[in-house]
Amino acid sequence: MEYSIGIDIGGTKIAAALVSETGEIEALRTIRTPPEGRTAIISALREITGDLIREAALSLKQKPVGIGIGSAGQIDFENGRILSGTPNISDWNDVPLRQFLSGCSGLPVWVDNDVNVMTITEARLGAAKGHKNVICLALGTGVGGGVLADGKLLHGAWGGAGELGHVSVDMFGPLCNCGQRGCLETYASGSGVAARMRDAWAKYEDAPKTPAYREYREKGGRVTSEDVFRWMKEEDGDAASVVEQMLLALSVAIVGYVHTFNPTMIVLGGGLLRDGEWIRAGVAERIAHAGMTSMLRDVSIETATFGTESTLIGAAMQVWMYQTNADADSAATGK
Numbered sequence: 525m526e527y528s529i530g531i532d533i534g535g536t537k538i539a540a541a542l543v544s545e546t547g548e549i550e551a552l553r554t555i556r557t558p559p560e561g562r563t564a565i566i567s568a569l570r571e572i573t574g575d576l577i578r579e580a581a582l583s584l585k586q587k588p589v590g591i592g593i594g595s596a597g598q599i600d601f602e603n604g605r606i607l608s609g610t611p612n613i614s615d616w617n618d619v620p621l622r623q624f625l626s627g628c629s630g631l632p633v634w635v636d637n638d639v640n641v642m643t644i645t646e647a648r649l650g651a652a653k654g655h656k657n658v659i660c661l662a663l664g665t666g667v668g669g670g671v672l673a674d675g676k677l678l679h680g681a682w683g684g685a686g687e688l689g690h691v692s693v694d695m696f697g698p699l700c701n702c703g704q705r706g707c708l709e710t711y712a713s714g715s716g717v718a719a720r721m722r723d724a725w726a727k728y729e730d731a732p733k734t735p736a737y738r739e740y741r742e743k744g745g746r747v748t749s750e751d752v753f754r755w756m757k758e759e760d761g762d763a764a765s766v767v768e769q770m771l772l773a774l775s776v777a778i779v780g781y782v783h784t785f786n787p788t789m790i791v792l793g794g795g796l797l798r799d800g801e802w803i804r805a806g807v808a809e810r811i812a813h814a815g816m817t818s819m820l821r822d823v824s825i826e827t828a829t830f831g832t833e834s835t836l837i838g839a840a841m842q843v844w845m846y847q848t849n850a851d852a853d854s855a856a857t858g859k
């Protein structure tokens with residue numbers, strides 16, 4: 525059984541582990557993302573990979589076959605470089621991560637966006653196992669996307685393809701932080717759902733006399749998507765219309781992706797789907813009679829099999845996904 529090193533770089537923590545071809549996690553290391561930024565993060569990554577290489581030699585009697593990294597932000601996939609990372613990590617733009625890590629480890633290194641590697645996890649081991657044409661949507665603070673087309677992850681010119689959260693479903697809709705109006709993210713992300721709830725209340729001349737609004741005022745004007753989903757289940761009318769808007773936005777966007785990419789499955793994941801079977805069911809119901817029948821007929825909507833560990837596992841899976849034929853040949857011949 526081969527192992528590779530998977531690394532998940534997030535705004536608050538970095539997780540790294542030896543991951544087997546079949547997705548088992550061994551020797552998991554988790555550290556707080558160093559707040560000092562670039563230099564401290566790179567030296568932490570060097571230390572952690574060195575540690576995992578030693579661990580593999582000691583307990584598995586082998587050398588990991590490569591290093592795969594998943595990170596939030598925009599990634600130059602061709603060159604293994606972080607172009608712009610998350611605003612939560614200081615000085616984390618234009619970082620040649622492959623160059624740094626392959627230099628110190630002697631191993632091949634792949635770097636990709638966290639939702640792209642989540643797509644790999646779901647397609648190789650999860651809900652979309654066996655499918656070659658898959659769209660993954662991660663609904664969290666924002667909305668991220670990944671596109672598997674003909675068995676390959678779609679990267680575009682340099683790796684920016686699949687920003688599915690920034691496809692507009694309403695050109696007169698709310699302004700998105702990407703600069704466009706009505707992006708899917710403004711309706712179907714955690715921050716978008718909360719913002720639409722505040723919009724729904726702002727349309728009243730007098731403050732609404734509902735328990736939901738009272739709770740919102742008592743919390744000092746703070747609202748989360750969890751609050752909105754709970755109020756919807758408690759039959760608050762404003763929350764219900766915000767949720768309906770979210771499901772409709774998702775359905776319109778998904779019909780667009782289906783027309784564009786002709787997938788057989790849509791996988792919904794991310795924090796909003798944690799207790800989100802009702803979101804999956806709501807979307808499936810709404811797209812059943814939308815779009816071109818021939819295109820939509822056989823598309824299934826599923827929730828992701830993997831949770832928070834999907835970035836770590838998918839990061840590691842990149843190594844087997846992209847190993848060159850030469851490597852595959854030498855592995856096959858044992859040379």
Ligand SMILES: [Zn+2]
Pocket residue numbers: 689690691700701702703704707709
């Ligand atoms: Zn946008």
